[in-house]
Amino acid sequence: MKKLLLLITILVHSMTILAQNGRSSSELFIEIPDRGDYVIHVDGDLVGTSKGRFRFYDIRNTAPTVVVMKDNAEIFRRRINLPYNTRLVASYSQRTGWRNLTTLNLFDRGEYALDNWDRAIFSDRPAPGPDYGPGSKYDDLMTPEEFKQLLATVKKEPFSKQQLKIIKIGLRNSLISTGQLVELMKVQTFDGDRLETAIAAYPSLVDKKNALKIGDAFGFSMSKDKFFEFLDKQR
Missing domain, CATH: 2.60.40.1120 (Carboxypeptidase-like, regulatory domain)
Structure with a gap:
């Protein structure tokens, strides 16, 4: 019994270390x-x-x-x-x-807990305004041409994991709208992949107030409920 308890303790400790390292x-x-x-x-x-x-x-x-x-x-x-x-x-x-x-x-x-730039305001930069263009809150929004290219690249990739990887790379230096994200998700075949994409792309959403509309991109209510649970935990 003591050996069993010791083994369980070691396993729990190892899993804790792995979880911490995974977030390091x-x-x-x-x-x-x-x-x-x-x-x-x-x-x-x-x-x-x-x-x-x-x-x-x-x-x-x-x-x-x-x-x-x-x-x-x-x-x-x-x-x-x-x-x-x-x-x-x-x-x-x-x-x-x-x-x-x-x-x-x-x-x-x-x-x-962080958005792409929402909590990273630079002291020597003009305060964000409501319009598009340099110095505005949407100056990093993906242009229609950039999004068209990203969408075409995702469509050409037959494997879902590679599609998600391409989307993550595409969002490294750009924000994205809810409508654009929904278009990307509809390219994917499986709801599980759509859910992973939605969660991964959420920090890059420029219009988070419209995030509930992303639920329409899911084929099953279970996936939609999981995404809404994710949204409920965001600040």
Whole structure:
């Protein structure tokens, strides 16, 4: 009996460690206000965008190296401190250099707590307005052309897991509307895949107030109920 209890204790402890390690990653958001063609590398992972905002997810290193490239030339390199389960929001410009703006906790009571940029407001940036375009709250919304390309790429992929991977990659540097997300979900065959897509894409939704409409994309009420339960837990 003692051996059995010891074995159960070890198994429970091991599962706890695995669960904690599975969540041991961080995020890094960087804004470059300067004009130019920039690419940022973080430990081999790279992001390029013309919008000046760079997002890195699932960073496993607590001391990653950040490299900023402009016009294919390295202009900045620095090793930063990045604690697990946090999002570091920073900015870089050739005039002021690197600045750590804020550090946010990824989780609140065990739930992912952050949106793409909603809680990452930059001090030297104009306050978000209601219109589309630079400086507005929708300046990162995927354009119709960008969405059309993403949708076509997803349709060409026959495997559901690869479709989800493509969607996640497509949303790394763009926000998405509820209507666009519903279109992506309708490409998928199985409700389980649609549910996984909806939950994964939720942080990138620009109009979360319309998230209940996503329920119409599910074929079965059970999947819709699971998604609504997920929504109920969001802040």
